[in-house]
Amino acid sequence: MVYVVGHKNPDTDSICSAIAYAELKKKLGVDAKPARLGDVNPETAFVLEKFGFEVPELIEDGEGKKLILVDHSDKAQSVDNIDKAEIVEIIDHHKIGDITTPNPIFFLAMPVGCTATVVKLLYDYYNVEIPKEIAGLLLSAILSDTVIFKSATTTDKDIKAAEELARIAGIADINTFGVQLKSKLSDVEKLTAEE
């Protein structure tokens, strides 16, 4: 069994891309399971509930585990004892980090706004239909990472992927959904500030 896991202090992309890529691997015949390295934030909790997913399993030690890393390629951001884990794949959209491997693996990093965009392209590459609820997760991750396409990291690929995912997920107004999504974090930040 292989865990698909994002970075520490997980954001919506790290959680949703892990779930969506684990689902793709399963459809490709790999015994894969999403995991997380910490508490999910209120935005991510909203997304998981909306699309009907459980919070992924928490893992705290990489020793002896088979891992697919998403949304990071830096040791410091990864699970403790990453050097004692077997990294079998990396899917990312950040600068290339310091993780090395003793064997050849599949490593795909793209200069786009979100790992979910890369995961969407991989579903397309393998010709695997994206389930409606998975499309909702991936769309949420893109809207979160790109701040509804306003971040400097946003690319045409992110926008195109989001539009296709919204269609699959049955979300008619991307912007309204994006604003609703992003408000979940700011609500909490406001609450915390007021307390």
Place this chain on the structure above:
Amino acid sequence: MVYVVGHKNPDTDSICSAIAYAELKKKLGVDAKPARLGDVNPETAFVLEKFGFEVPELIEDGEGKKLILVDHSDKAQSVDNIDKAEIVEIIDHHKIGDITTPNPIFFLAMPVGCTATVVKLLYDYYNVEIPKEIAGLLLSAILSDTVIFKSATTTDKDIKAAEELARIAGIADINTFGVQLKSKLSDVEKLTAEE
């Protein structure tokens, strides 16, 4: 302008994948040029002559250059002053090396027998027709790296790619061509040993 360059002490894969990937980038609108980090071996020289290619430009210092790395992701194998180069892409089939970047880039490594197999898949992904002579180069690299499909690193993807490339290149008997190719290195080794 960006140089596409393989590793030091270049083998047939490092030279041929650099030429073929530079050609793909040019067809995608990027001003790319193949380069090399050392003398080509007799096997590679045979391949370049057979398919009508010049020996790529020698580069000896990475400082200030824009580079696409093929067939390696390790600093020690790369051009001198790699830390002062701008690495814009990496295409490889080895274990993940120690190269990091300050910005997101396209990094594609696959656990297959040859970088040329990855380059072939990228032509297909971008829907770019592979020119006959480029197909000859890529086929040669696969036969070289996989020792005519006998190396432990050989995968189904390498064999499938080689078969398609042989068809495009008009090479009817892959095995005979592979033996001819591999004999170029052993001839020289024999000569050198006898001298």
